[in-house]
Amino acid sequence: MLLTLTNVAYALAKAYPSSAVRAARPYSWLQSAAMSEFYNDIVASNGAYKYFLDGQWRESESGKTVSVTNPSTRQTCYQVQACTQGEVDKMFESAKVAQKAWAKTPLWKRAELLHKVAALMRQHAKPIADCLVKEVAKPAKDSLSEVVRSADLLDYCAEEGLRFLGEGQLLAADSFPGHARNKLCLASKVPLGVVLAIPPFNYPVNLAVSKLGPALMAGNAVLLKPPSQGAVAGLHMAHCFHAAGLPTGLLAVATGRGAEIGDYLTMHPGVNCISFTGGDTGISISRKAGMVPLQMELGGKDVAIVCADADLALAARAIVRGAFSYSGQRCTAVKLVLVEAAVAEALVGALAAGVAGLRVGLPEEDADITPVVSSSSADFIEGLVRDAQEKGATFVNGAFRREGNLLWPLLLDHVRPDMRLAWEEPFGPVLPVMRVASVAEAVAHCNASKYGLQGCVFTRDINAAIAISDAMETGTVQVNAPPARGPDHFPFQGFRDSGIGSQGIRNSLAMMVKTKSTVINLDKESYAMG
Numbered sequence: 056m057l058l059t060l061t062n063v064a065y066a067l068a069k070a071y072p073s074s075a076v077r078a079a080r081p082y083s084w085l086q087s088a089a090m091s092e093f094y095n096d097i098v099a100s101n102g103a104y105k106y107f108l109d110g111q112w113r114e115s116e117s118g119k120t121v122s123v124t125n126p127s128t129r130q131t132c133y134q135v136q137a138c139t140q141g142e143v144d145k146m147f148e149s150a151k152v153a154q155k156a157w158a159k160t161p162l163w164k165r166a167e168l169l170h171k172v173a174a175l176m177r178q179h180a181k182p183i184a185d186c187l188v189k190e191v192a193k194p195a196k197d198s199l200s201e202v203v204r205s206a207d208l209l210d211y212c213a214e215e216g217l218r219f220l221g222e223g224q225l226l227a228a229d230s231f232p233g234h235a236r237n238k239l240c241l242a243s244k245v246p247l248g249v250v251l252a253i254p255p256f257n258y259p260v261n262l263a264v265s266k267l268g269p270a271l272m273a274g275n276a277v278l279l280k281p282p283s284q285g286a287v288a289g290l291h292m293a294h295c296f297h298a299a300g301l302p303t304g305l306l307a308v309a310t311g312r313g314a315e316i317g318d319y320l321t322m323h324p325g326v327n328c329i330s331f332t333g334g335d336t337g338i339s340i341s342r343k344a345g346m347v348p349l350q351m352e353l354g355g356k357d358v359a360i361v362c363a364d365a366d367l368a369l370a371a372r373a374i375v376r377g378a379f380s381y382s383g384q385r386c387t388a389v390k391l392v393l394v395e396a397a398v399a400e401a402l403v404g405a406l407a408a409g410v411a412g413l414r415v416g417l418p419e420e421d422a423d424i425t426p427v428v429s430s431s432s433a434d435f436i437e438g439l440v441r442d443a444q445e446k447g448a449t450f451v452n453g454a455f456r457r458e459g460n461l462l463w464p465l466l467l468d469h470v471r472p473d474m475r476l477a478w479e480e481p482f483g484p485v486l487p488v489m490r491v492a493s494v495a496e497a498v499a500h501c502n503a504s505k506y507g508l509q510g511c512v513f514t515r516d517i518n519a520a521i522a523i524s525d526a527m528e529t530g531t532v533q534v535n536a537p538p539a540r541g542p543d544h545f546p547f548q549g550f551r552d553s554g555i556g557s558q559g560i561r562n563s564l565a566m567m568v569k570t571k572s573t574v575i576n577l578d579k580e581s582y583a584m585g
């Protein structure tokens with residue numbers, strides 16, 4: 056159903072109370088029972104959400120709050136606390152103390168706790184997902200699957216952590232020239248201390264849990280700074296950790312203004328690791344951070360290279376899905392199609408047909424295209440489109456259309472390297488197509504980008520696919536499918552300005568520990584079975 060924002064209020068009213076609509080949605084078996092009781096503690100008497108410190112939900116001594124804006128209505132939907140620097144100091148102090156005790160907690164007990172959190176998240180998936188719908192305009196079905204996926208991630212992390220963290224190394228000195236077997240080295244994995252976790256707005260639950268799970272399992276404390284849009288979903292999620300019995304102080308959640316606490320958090324002497332997912336902000340954080348391990352998952356300009364021999368129907372379906380799900384607001388969205396000229400006409404026709412089938416509307420109605428996160432984001436996207444238009448790109452499926460933060464999906468053909476859309480990340484429902492003379496030209500364009508997150512190639516020739524994947528300087532290349540971050544145990548990393556380090560459950564566990572060696576010096580050499 057096509058909607059305009061003039062009838063948004065009517066549609067919202069229709070979307071919320073209707074039990075018929077709810078019953079038709081997937082995961083209906085996950086409906087939460089007593090939302091109000093479970094979440095009693097986290098809302099202040101004035102309706103603002105509290106922050107979390109020392110196992111308690113609190114109002115900030117600043118007396119100030121930050122508004123969270125519903126992207127669909129552009130009205131305030133929640134208020135969260137504007138934490139002060141003093142409150143941040145207290146979070147680091149408590150986290151440091153709590154971490155020492157947590158590091159002495161057996162691995163199986165840590166795993167048990169993560170399983171409990173996962174169970175609570177499943178039980179409360181609906182209210183958490185409802186926050187995502189309101190705060191970041193994510194379609195209802197996708198919001199729910201983000202929460203369920205996050206619970207699955209925690210379970211997997213607990214299992215993987217038991218195996219991975221329990222293993223160390225025994226090294227004997229005699230394998231190095233000049234040494235005898237009179238020294239034995241026991242290398243084990245020990246926690247880093249306090250991990251600062253900063254997720255972005257587009258997956259505020261999943262990308263928080265993907266940091267919290269590995270960090271806690273590995274024996275660390277966590278200070279979570281949720282994004283402003285998505286903060287309330289993050290607070291609800293954090294409440295599941297609290298309700299599962301997480302020791303006091305081990306997790307703190309700071310909400311507030313970037314100007315007040317952003318740099319203060321990332322440059323705080325109490326930080327022992329920063330795990331950040333977001334845009335170019337991550338680059339400036341990397342420059343300012345002290346000597347601490349950094350896990351940075353940043354922006355992307357993922358290309359889809361379509362070879363002349365590709366299955367064009369498959370490619371078009373995959374590209375439309377990859378470009379437009381969650382309205383293109385995904386780091387791994389297809390953000391540029393590079394198609395060999397011989398099949399460009401046919402591919403653009405198939406893409407146009409796919410785009411025509413997308414439903415534009417509200418997240419409550421599970422529309423494919425929903426309002427982008429903010430007016431400034433919509434302005435930025437519009438700027439990229441206008442630039443391409445002025446420089447000669449053509450609109451394949453009608454003119455640019457915008458109402459408030461809602462942008463109709465746009466397919467642009469004949470995009471050229473002198474246009475901003477050839478290089479910049481729109482983070483919106485816009486798909487540029489650039490026609491190339493050869494696959495080599497496509498690969499060269501991909502490698503000239505400042506980003507190197509993912510990319511994909513469509514071809515029927517597996518030998519060509521491997522050669523193109525090897526030539527593409529990106530963290531991951533998908534063959535005959537769009538870029539994707541999941542499944543969450545796959546390694547996930549960006550090259551160049553797209554990141555530092557690697558995610559994926561095992562890689563994140565590895566990020567959250569350092570190696571500690573104990574060397575046993577024997578009074579004489581000793582050889583096993585000798």
Ligand SMILES: NC(=O)c1ccc[n+]([C@@H]2O[C@H](COP(=O)([O-])OP(=O)(O)OC[C@H]3O[C@@H](n4cnc5c(N)ncnc54)[C@H](O)[C@@H]3O)[C@@H](O)[C@H]2O)c1
Pocket residue numbers: 253254255256257258280281282283313316317318320321332333334335336337340352353354355385386387480482508549553554
């Ligand atoms: N590579 C990945 O895994 C991945 C995944 C999802 C999103 N992203 C990227 O994230 C971006 C969109 O998300 P966004 O708009 O929330 O990104 P953003 O960089 O604006 O914000 C990310 C987080 O950083 C916080 N922040 C902002 N300024 C800060 C400061 N000075 N100090 C500390 N924290 C600060 C924000 O509040 C938010 O929590 C896109 O560029 C997208 O590609 C990357």
